[in-house]
Amino acid sequence: MKDGRSPDLILSTSPFLHAQATTPRIMGDVLLCTVPVILAACWYFGLGILLVVGASVLGAVGTEWIFTRSGPSTLRDNSALLTGVLLGLVLPPSFPLWMAFLGGVASIGLGKLVFGGLGQNLFNPALVGRAFLQASFPTAITTWTAPSQGLLSVPERIFAIPLLQGATDAVSTATPLGLAKFSKEFTDVLSLMIGKIGGSIGETVGLLLILCGIYMGIRRVFDWRLPVSTVLSVAAFSGIFFLIDSEKYPNPLFMVFSGGLMFAAVFMVTDPVTTPTTPKGAWIFGIGVGFLVVLIRLFGGLPEGVMYAVLLMNAVTPYINQYTQPRRFGG
Amino acid sequence: MSSSAAFKENVSRTFRHGVHPPENKEATECRSIERVPFVREYVLPLSQHIGAPSVATVRAGERVLRGQQIAKPGGFVSTTLHTPVTGTVKAVEPRLHPNGKMMPAVVIEADPFASQKVEPAERPSPDGISNKQLVEEVQKAGLVGLGGAAFPSHVKLSLPKDRKIEFVVINGCECEPYLTCDDRLMAERPEAVIRGTEIMMKNLGADRGYIGIEANKPEAAARLREVAPASIEIVVVQVKYPQGAEKMLIDAIMKREVPSGGLPLDIEVLTNNVGTAAAVADWFDRGVPLIERVVTVTGPGIPHPRNLMVPLGTPVSTIVEYCGGLTENTRQVIMGGPMMGMPQKSLDVPVMKGTSGILALTSVFQETAQEYPCIRCARCLEACPMFLNPTRLAQLARFEKIESLEEYHAMDCFECASCSYVCPSNIPLVQWIRMGKAMLREAKSKQ
Numbered sequence: 110m111k112d113g114r115s116p117d118l119i120l121s122t123s124p125f126l127h128a129q130a131t132t133p134r135i136m137g138d139v140l141l142c143t144v145p146v147i148l149a150a151c152w153y154f155g156l157g158i159l160l161v162v163g164a165s166v167l168g169a170v171g172t173e174w175i176f177t178r179s180g181p182s183t184l185r186d187n188s189a190l191l192t193g194v195l196l197g198l199v200l201p202p203s204f205p206l207w208m209a210f211l212g213g214v215a216s217i218g219l220g221k222l223v224f225g226g227l228g229q230n231l232f233n234p235a236l237v238g239r240a241f242l243q244a245s246f247p248t249a250i251t252t253w254t255a256p257s258q259g260l261l262s263v264p265e266r267i268f269a270i271p272l273l274q275g276a277t278d279a280v281s282t283a284t285p286l287g288l289a290k291f292s293k294e295f296t297d298v299l300s301l302m303i304g305k306i307g308g309s310i311g312e313t314v315g316l317l318l319i320l321c322g323i324y325m326g327i328r329r330v331f332d333w334r335l336p337v338s339t340v341l342s343v344a345a346f347s348g349i350f351f352l353i354d355s356e357k358y359p360n361p362l363f364m365v366f367s368g369g370l371m372f373a374a375v376f377m378v379t380d381p382v383t384t385p386t387t388p389k390g391a392w393i394f395g396i397g398v399g400f401l402v403v404l405i406r407l408f409g410g411l412p413e414g415v416m417y418a419v420l421l422m423n424a425v426t427p428y429i430n431q432y433t434q435p436r437r438f439g440g
Numbered sequence: 441m442s443s444s445a446a447f448k449e450n451v452s453r454t455f456r457h458g459v460h461p462p463e464n465k466e467a468t469e470c471r472s473i474e475r476v477p478f479v480r481e482y483v484l485p486l487s488q489h490i491g492a493p494s495v496a497t498v499r500a501g502e503r504v505l506r507g508q509q510i511a512k513p514g515g516f517v518s519t520t521l522h523t524p525v526t527g528t529v530k531a532v533e534p535r536l537h538p539n540g541k542m543m544p545a546v547v548i549e550a551d552p553f554a555s556q557k558v559e560p561a562e563r564p565s566p567d568g569i570s571n572k573q574l575v576e577e578v579q580k581a582g583l584v585g586l587g588g589a590a591f592p593s594h595v596k597l598s599l600p601k602d603r604k605i606e607f608v609v610i611n612g613c614e615c616e617p618y619l620t621c622d623d624r625l626m627a628e629r630p631e632a633v634i635r636g637t638e639i640m641m642k643n644l645g646a647d648r649g650y651i652g653i654e655a656n657k658p659e660a661a662a663r664l665r666e667v668a669p670a671s672i673e674i675v676v677v678q679v680k681y682p683q684g685a686e687k688m689l690i691d692a693i694m695k696r697e698v699p700s701g702g703l704p705l706d707i708e709v710l711t712n713n714v715g716t717a718a719a720v721a722d723w724f725d726r727g728v729p730l731i732e733r734v735v736t737v738t739g740p741g742i743p744h745p746r747n748l749m750v751p752l753g754t755p756v757s758t759i760v761e762y763c764g765g766l767t768e769n770t771r772q773v774i775m776g777g778p779m780m781g782m783p784q785k786s787l788d789v790p791v792m793k794g795t796s797g798i799l800a801l802t803s804v805f806q807e808t809a810q811e812y813p814c815i816r817c818a819r820c821l822e823a824c825p826m827f828l829n830p831t832r833l834a835q836l837a838r839f840e841k842i843e844s845l846e847e848y849h850a851m852d853c854f855e856c857a858s859c860s861y862v863c864p865s866n867i868p869l870v871q872w873i874r875m876g877k878a879m880l881r882e883a884k885s886k887q
């Protein structure tokens with residue numbers, strides 16, 4: 110103000126301070142947490158998984174780019190990238206690339222954009238993509254690779270030519286849940302925790318997933334009630350059956366660490382868009398997911414039910430929100 | 441980090457929800473209140489409080505003495521205005537008001553040779569006067585809530601028949617970042633704060649008084665404790681925004697919720713700002729009406745941040761000048777705090793009764809921030825001290841769903857802006873809710 114005039118002052122609305130967290134940074138935090146999960150998967154299943162995840166990301170980000178080209182870029186919010194990565198991580202390690210790509214397209218196209226883009230979607234986009242693949246390629250998505258393939262392993266099967274089923278050269282294995290369901294064989298919990306099992310790319314290392322969950326919980330990336338209630342509810346409901354007949358039903362720890370439960374608890378039920386916004390709603394959501402998971406796993410036709418459990422609870426989330434509105438202050 | 445951090449008390453009392461913006465008080469929290477020199481021209485808008493504007497009682501050319509009445513109340517919810525200087529009335533004309541409009545104001549040219557001593561006004565002793573008399577005196581003194589809202593104090597003090605006040609809660613939280621005017625007032629004039637509190641308690645028949653102070657003002661709390669009688673408790677509360685909202689403060693101190701749409705009176709509580717309490721004492725003990733107030737002039741755009749005792753009507757430009765002028769990179773000037781304050785386009789506006797701070801900022805949040813879609817992260821729900829659903833309210837306002845706005849209790853929002861502060865998608869939530877409330881009010885008035 111040396112010349113005695115005031116600078117051009119800007120008018121805007123209060124508040125004039127703002128917290129640090131932004132939506133792209135929240136998405137970035139989740140992406141950061143997928144890095145150790147991806148590295149662990151490389152260790153168990155070989156570098157080939159990077160191609161599978163890459164194909165899924167390409168499908169997701171490509172679709173977002175094509176359909177939102179005309180407006181302001183929505184790629185900068187990192188959400189499409191995250192959806193692609195999460196879908197990749199719930200696919201089998203030797204999943205054909207073209208299918209993974211298609212899954213990515215479906216997750217963004219059918220899971221998000223048809224609803225109106227980020228924030229508007231009813232269902233978890235990555236799980237919509239996976240449900241699409243489950244319906245389209247039921248065999249490919251349940252063909253599992255045994256762990257310890259060697260770091261440099263890239264299964265030939267992933268390069269299968271579109272629409273022509275490729276050769277199953279991978280060492281096929283069953284997942285712990287499959288073993289439990291169909292041959293009443295329970296894998297020991299330690300193997301489950303360190304991920305020495307067959308399963309989807311990102312789902313196997315239970316302990317690592319817990320660490321990621323704690324990091325994101327502390328950074329307030331999500332509402333801690335969601336993963337906690339989900340895990341506790343699976344443990345509680347399966348615990349009831351375990352107490353009734355411990356020969357027939359798996360123990361709660363097995364239920365928590367097997368299949369996609371821990372991954373879903375950390376990366377799927379924590380998606381803010383498709384889960385309740387109220388604290389009470391978060392508990393209801395988690396309890397609902399846990400109940401459905403136990404129901405499907407123990408009494409359904411499929412060995413695993415996490416995906417359907419989460420999608421079903423996504424569907425009722427608007428109602429949960431509506432019926433759990435908090436009491437207003439002084440009301 | 442605040443220099444006083446080491447002395448912070450371990451306190452548990454607070455309200456639920458709220459946010460933790462950076463406090464940013466270190467530039468001025470240890471600076472004693474300084475008096476600014478008199479300037480030539482003072483502009484006193486007739487509307488500087490909530491309610492009807494005051495009515496000018498002087499005409500151009502009239503000589504006025506410091507502390508003399510220049511405008512009378514324009515109704516019950518309105519108050520008196522006094523000249524802060526001895527001089528001549530230059531005009532009663534529209535002038536630029538901090539709200540951005542041209543509003544009628546009394547313009548006074550100071551007499552450079554006058555002594556500027558205040559002749560004590562005639563007033564009764566506060567002991568034994570009726571509630572009606574107290575209300576009249578407080579209105580005569582021109583007192584309004586000095587925390588920022590500027591609601592005429594006598595209206596609050598007026599006790600309806602069959603109602604009683606059990607507790608007087610004095611608000612020294614000063615939860616807005618940057619501001620330190622209340623902090624310094626409590627530290628430097630604790631006797632006046634206590635005295636004003638006692639006058640109000642005695643008149644209203646309240647047994648107990650509380651002075652709520654956030655834990656980042658240990659000096660103020662200590663000074664007040666030195667002089668407080670047994671009937672007045674100094675309560676240190678957690679540092680959290682908006683702790684200084686009266687409903688939040690009452691909740692923190694006595695775990696009572698003011699009913700939705702109601703007043704503290706409904707739970708037998710009276711609240712007032714510490715500055716207002718001191719002003720009550722000034723009127724009864726010294727006969728001085730409200731003609732000046734403490735203003736914190738601070739922010740990254742101010743070279744020499746200070747706490748100033750400023751005569752009302754002083755142009756903001758001159759007090760900014762007194763603090764070294766705005767730095768070249770100043771982008772915004774806010775009147776009040778950074779959470780609820782009002783941005784100014786020009787510095788040619790006067791300091792008013794509700795002006796707690798002049799804040800110069802060097803960056804504009806809205807210019808750098810991109811708005812993203814709501815991801816329903818629920819941070820705003822966790823921030824809202826009224827337990828509302830800000831993102832839902834904003835959405836309802838955007839689509840003009842007026843009935844639903846009422847269903848989701850839009851009118852309970854007091855616009856503290858905590859929701860906008862935490863929103864990671866940079867959605868101007870509180871701005872939408874303000875618009876929603878306006879729509880709701882309009883719809884109601886049509887009915």
